[in-house]
Amino acid sequence: MDIPSEDPTSLPTPRRVRLLNREDRLYHVILAQQFDRDIIDHLCRIAEMTRIIGDTRAGARFLNSILSHKRAMLYFIQPSTRTFLSFAAACQILGMPYNDVRDPSTSSEVKGETEDDTVRVLSQYFDIIIMRHPSEGFAETMANKLNGIRRCIPLLNGGSGKDQHPTQALLDIYTLYRCFAPSSVERIRQDPERNLFAGKTIAFVGDLKRGRTVRSLAYLLARYPGVRLLFVAPDELQIGDDILEHLTRNEIEHELKSDLPKTIGECNAVYMTRLQDEHDKDGESRSIDLSRFSLTPELQDQLRPDLAILHPLPRRAELDTCYDSDPRAKYWDQMRNGMWVRAALIAHVFNVDGQILDHYYSHFNY
Numbered sequence: 074m075d076i077p078s079e080d081p082t083s084l085p086t087p088r089r090v091r092l093l094n095r096e097d098r099l100y101h102v103i104l105a106q107q108f109d110r111d112i113i114d115h116l117c118r119i120a121e122m123t124r125i126i127g128d129t130r131a132g133a134r135f136l137n138s139i140l141s142h143k144r145a146m147l148y149f150i151q152p153s154t155r156t157f158l159s160f161a162a163a164c165q166i167l168g169m170p171y172n173d174v175r176d177p178s179t180s181s182e183v184k185g186e187t188e189d190d191t192v193r194v195l196s197q198y199f200d201i202i203i204m205r206h207p208s209e210g211f212a213e214t215m216a217n218k219l220n221g222i223r224r225c226i227p228l229l230n231g232g233s234g235k236d237q238h239p240t241q242a243l244l245d246i247y248t249l250y251r252c253f254a255p256s257s258v259e260r261i262r263q264d265p266e267r268n269l270f271a272g273k274t275i276a277f278v279g280d281l282k283r284g285r286t287v288r289s290l291a292y293l294l295a296r297y298p299g300v301r302l303l304f305v306a307p308d309e310l311q312i313g314d315d316i317l318e319h320l321t322r323n324e325i326e327h328e329l330k331s332d333l334p335k336t337i338g339e340c341n342a343v344y345m346t347r348l349q350d351e352h353d354k355d356g357e358s359r360s361i362d363l364s365r366f367s368l369t370p371e372l373q374d375q376l377r378p379d380l381a382i383l384h385p386l387p388r389r390a391e392l393d394t395c396y397d398s399d400p401r402a403k404y405w406d407q408m409r410n411g412m413w414v415r416a417a418l419i420a421h422v423f424n425v426d427g428q429i430l431d432h433y434y435s436h437f438n439y
């Protein structure tokens with residue numbers, strides 16, 4: 074195994090990706106740049122099959138057996154509701170027992186144990202670590218440390234500081250996939266040429282500078298030539314130049330905008346986000362006027378009938394509750410989609426996704 078002596082986060086992206094993947098399979102899942110079109114398409118198909126299989130008693134029993142010999146550690150030392158619960162549910166779907174650490178004050182870290190040593194300890198008792206951590210590069214550094222130890226186990230990033238949240242991006246793209254290919258038959262059909270996003274306009278709205286879900290989803294959407302991305306935010310909260318450069322390099326049409334009401338009419342999907350004020354030094358972002366970056370009741374009648382409204386949640390005032398029962402609201406679906414696609418991802422990492430595929434084709438493909 075190639076073990077870098079320098080900080081892995083400072084290496085060129087292709088080398089970082091090579092250190093995290095194992096041949097054509099994802100192993101440590103840390104960066105959205107690890108996902109290409111084939112793997113996104115594959116995981117969406119496996120998620121779709123898993124939810125169909127899981128709907129029957131016999132199917133749920135089958136799914137429950139495939140990872141019952143493994144154990145998961147959910148190391149979530151930053152607040153989380155959906156990501157934590159959906160990973161927990163995904164483990165349960167696959168029959169994999171899990172334990173969690175959510176408060177490091179209850180672990181030996183209070184006795185001075187380093188976080189490095191803590192991760193090594195976890196690797197002795199568990200077969201996979203799923204981690205949410207406030208520091209940007211921590212999960213990647215730990216994944217590379219795990220590469221160097223005898224009992225290497227996969228590490229999945231459930232949110233790393235302001236940087237990335239690749240599994241949220243995966244559930245977001247799976248949700249869009251379900252919106253743009255509404256029939257299950259179409260979603261399961263294998264078609265490497267299919268590009269559901271060509272000709273679609275998708276707007277990201279809100280705190281794009283510090284929203285890690287937006288950054289990761291932009292990387293995934295950059296895999297689809299013909300998609301058009303709009304970044305709708307006040308100047309102070311606009312998306313980072315690294316993402317814009319990535320889109321330019323990949324010839325993805327994109328534009329910065331500063332007014333949601335004037336932009337919404339062009340969009341097939343809108344991805345709302347909240348103010349990420351936990352990253353403020355001194356509450357400075359609270360004085361920013363976000364009224365032109367909110368889905369208000371007044372806008373409801375002006376939206377296209379087929380608009381998909383997404384939000385990773387939690388929300389603040391940027392998404393009025395009047396949308397909650399609107400059929401265009403997909404944010405409730407996002408949560409459930411997250412459970413299925415995370416189950417698909419875990420199955421892929423353990424190389425048992427082929428069992429799900431075989432089971433689907435032998436039991437449900439009529």
Ligand code: NCD
Pocket residue numbers: 155156232238241285286346347385386387
């Ligand atoms: C997001 C996160 O943690 O980055 N939430 C989530 O995982 N569903 C978005 C946010 O906190 O704003």
